Amino acid sequence: MANHYHFITRWRVKGTAEEVFEILSAPLEYQRWWPSVYLMVRETAPGKVKLLTRGWLPYTLRWEATTSEVHRPDRIVVQASGDLDGRGIWSIVQNGLVTDVTFDWKLTSTKPLLRYLTPLVRPAFEANHRWAMEQGRKSLELELARYRSATVEEMNIIPPPVGPKELWNQALAGGAVLAAGLIAGLLKTQTSSE
DSSP, rough: TTTEEEEEEEEESOHHHHHHHHTTTTTTGGGOOTTEEEEEEEEEEEEEEEEEEEEEOOOOOEEEEEEEEEEETTTEEEEESEEEEEEEEEEEETTTTTTEEEEEEEEEEEEEEHHHHHHHHHHHHHHHHHHHHHHHHHHHHHHHHHHSSSSSSHHTTTTOOOGGGGHHHHHHHHHHHHHHHHHHHHHHHHHHHH
8 A cells, every 4th residue: 555654663762661661651741741743642531542743744643542552661552543544562672771662653644645645755754754753762861861850950951852833944844855755756757657
């Protein structure tokens, strides 16, 4: 299927698997510590949240995530439905003083914009996902530092994560990348049909 994606993201962060699990297993907190991507998170039922997310490209995704499996402290499985349908698996492994985190995300884009434009601008959509996950890694590192702070003063010197307001310029740049991807896709289609 043209609108099917499979992403594997790997992070290595300073902290324990238990700390990482605590943070990743609380999706209602994502909007606070990962605000560059999670614009809105609302619980609709136990283990189920409604989400509004975005990357640096100028579009948003509305979807629901249902936690279908939890194995503390090393595995969280989430089922997605809405603009994204699929399954994501967080694997969390302690490796000495650091924790290796892998997110295996298999999804189909059902949002019309993604579904119809994927054949032309797949690289831009994939880059958008990689950017969003890199923001997650940076935000997780900040959250782990806050998590380990012994005093309010220590916590206050940790910078806040990048939020949606700082993304405006990145969204404009993303629009330029999307336009370039569309043009490249059209040129490729035209060249292959000649």
